[in-house]
Amino acid sequence: MKKLSGYTLILSLILAIIVTSCSANYHVRKAIKKGYRCDEVADTITINSIDSIPYVLRDSIMWEKVLVQKDTIIRYKRSFVPKTRFETRIEYKLKRDTLRLIEKVEVIKYKKERNSNKKPNLWLFVIGFGAGFITKWLLKFSKYTL
Numbered sequence: 001m002k003k004l005s006g007y008t009l010i011l012s013l014i015l016a017i018i019v020t021s022c023s024a025n026y027h028v029r030k031a032i033k034k035g036y037r038c039d040e041v042a043d044t045i046t047i048n049s050i051d052s053i054p055y056v057l058r059d060s061i062m063w064e065k066v067l068v069q070k071d072t073i074i075r076y077k078r079s080f081v082p083k084t085r086f087e088t089r090i091e092y093k094l095k096r097d098t099l100r101l102i103e104k105v106e107v108i109k110y111k112k113e114r115n116s117n118k119k120p121n122l123w124l125f126v127i128g129f130g131a132g133f134i135t136k137w138l139l140k141f142s143k144y145t146l
Contacts, residue, residue: 031081034082035080035082036079036080036081036082037079037080038077038078038079038080039077039078039079039080040075040076040077040078041075041076041077041078042073042074042075042076043073043074043076044071044072044073044074045071045072045073045074046069046070046071046072047069047070047071047072048067048068048069049067049068049069049070050065050066050067050068051065051066051068052064052065052066053066
């Protein structure tokens with residue numbers, strides 16, 4: 001019985017791992033279960049061109065314009081790969097942060113507008129003036145002076 005050397009043993013282990021590993025079909029089936037789609041799409045491209053054809057009429061050469069139309073069908077595969085949880089989480093965070101920034105900007109605009117459009121409150125002035133006169137009149141009849 002012959003002993004296997006270290007080099008042949010390593011090669012045989014690598015070969016066994018490669019032979020028993022999962023195939024591409026396994027990975028495709030797993031991706032389809034998670035939402036992967038590969039659709040075949042066809043588009044038609046229309047090319048219009050104007051050609052001129054010469055012909056002889058009596059003594060002169062005349063040109064006739066001819067509209068030539070060619071259709072080409074192009075087929076290609078469009079694949080849809082669903083987003084991972086990490087990608088959707090980042091997308092929602094970006095939307096949330098954008099909404100917060102818009103809210104902050106609106107609050108700042110409101111505060112600036114509120115401060116710039118300050119008009120003196122005339123009723124408060126009239127009530128304060130009247131309260132001052134009433135207080136002065138009442139203090140005139142009081143026993144104690146200030």
